[in-house]
Amino acid sequence: MVEPALPALAGWDSVYVIIGSSGAALIGLQFVVFALLSQTRIPHSNATVSAFGTPTIVHLVSALSVSVVMCAPWRSLLAVAIALVLCGLLGLGYGAMVIRHARSQTSYSPVWQDWLWDVILPDCTYLAILIGAVNLHESDWTSFVVAGSALSLLLIAIHNAWDTLAYIANTPST
DSSP: OOOOSSGGGTTOHHHHHHHHHHHHHHHHHHHHHHHHHHTSOOOOOHHHHHHHTHHHHHHHHHHHHHHHHHHSOOSOHHHHHHHHHHHHHHHHHHHHHHHHHHHHOOSOOOOHHHHIIIIIHHHHHHHHHHHHHHTTTTOTHHHHHHHHHHHHHHHHHHHHHHHHHHHHHHSOOO
16 A cells, blocks of 8 residues: 555555455446346336436545545545535535435335435435535544445445345345
8 A cells, every 4th residue: 555645544445455355346236236126017207217226336436535535646625625625515415316316216116214324314415525525624533424424425325225135135026
């Protein structure tokens, strides 16, 4: 591993290698879930996949992206902060799209757990990345916030992928 140019990022590379490689591997497995869904007669639509399937991929890509940002050999914390602010803002913007997709699709009626895992937790995580990015230069706690957020995105995506697979397995074909 190349040592980070900034002491504030030193020691975190192993954490992000684990999170990033896990996210990358799970992106591939999520494609298997989509392939399984396409082979079933379970009613679904592009709107439902946009509301509940695609966000899982986005969260995994976000965990991978944050990991790459935090492992890159930056010359200044400002550059890291800007990259993380972009990740946080894009995630929050995407969260608004997820809400719109979830409300407009008609194949599935979301329950409160869907709103929690597909909207509330991811949006709180993207907000935490944004807060961590803005305060990156101030304190060591922000490194924990950013790492915890990347891990949270990974765990949220794992939960949502499992939820999708459980739904597929437990829904009778029509």
